Amino acid sequence: MSRRSVFIPYRPKTILNKSKHVDHWFWTRYSAYPYIGCQHGCEFCYCRERKYAPYEAVDDFAYVIKVKENAPDLLRRALSRTPVEMVFTGDYQPAERKFKKSRQMLEVCLEMGFPVFILERSPLVLRDLDLIQEIHRRARAVVAFSIVDTPESPKSHQVREIERLSPPASKRFEAMQVLATAGIPTGTCMMPILPGLCDSPENLEAVVRWTAEHGGQFVLASGLTLSDQQREYFMDFLGDRFPALLPLYRRFYPPGSYAPSGYPWREVALRIREYCAGYGLPDRMPRAVIPGDKRTMNKRLVETFADTCYALELDDAPAYKVWAYRKAAWAIEDLEQDIRLVYQQLGRKGLQSIPNVGADLAGEIETWLKASESRDRPGGLQ
Ligand code: SF4
Known part of the structure; x- marks a missing residue:
């Protein structure tokens, strides 16, 4: 029987995170999210690491969702003291239908003239297309989709099992097309590339091709990381559902490793680069130009x-x-x-x-x- 979600409203003291350096993938230094926990519950999700998911039971990550009630007010206050830079925000898990905190936070970004970057697994983001277009018109908005395979992949049933609580990749590509048609820069973040599941040349080529065919403007890729309780959780999941994959993952993720060790990452990344070139896409996300930015x-x-x-x-x-x-x-x-x-x-x-x-x-x-x-x-x- 599937487990029901529980929502816990609370009022944190802060919401805007500032990194020491601008991230050279998404071009963001600031981030703000309305929920802790994610009902999409992707089995590999690094947000299960202790520093991101302060849950006693790691399973609660996908079912016990903490809702930052005062998120819009906190964001408004924080942005009033922040230089205008791109903010990584938005979270369109099912809770968003009810609480609308992502929408309210986008309204604050629009009001304060801040550009936004949204990385999504759900087409629910299209509900807020009106706002995203307005933000893009005034300050710039980019919406990327996390997609690691296409329905063409012979392994897609396994990937689907790993991402079973989130909308299928086909729906994300459809949403990409809608955004592209609406003039919003969009593309694919192939993150994380799962060894033995998503890294075949056929799948890499298909993801790039589907991105190009759905109006995407870039494909970014990075590997899987595994750490503390998230590592145990994912390895247990593999052992339970796909035991044949366990030796491969144990080889690439020996005890104590965070990033894969001995994995042919360069080979995979170079393939993606080659496929992207073939479809006229960059394998990096071009940086949005913020209107009026003196720098x-x-x-x-x-x-x-x-x-x-x-x-x-x-x-x-x-x-x-x-x-x-x-x-x-x-x-x-x-x-x-x-x-x-x-x-x-x-x-x-x-x-x-x-x-x-x-x-x-x-x-x-x-x-x-x-x-x-x-x-x-x-x-x-x-
Ligand atoms: S949608 Fe993103 S945040 Fe949510 S579980 Fe999946 S990877 Fe984690």
């Missing part, structure tokens, strides 16, 4: 450096090279002045005064800035 060029440069980091990782470049670009990107993100002014006033020396930017990177930035003068628009998701 647009800084952010474009950060995007370029972050893309370089990813390309270097795919090339198996030495870690120090990757980190050189990553740290410079973080420093440029935090630079309050327009980087063009820094360069105009002080030349290369000015660029080298930015933390983590040495002579070589200053030279690269100079070249990039000169090339950017000939661009007629800043690029990115419009």
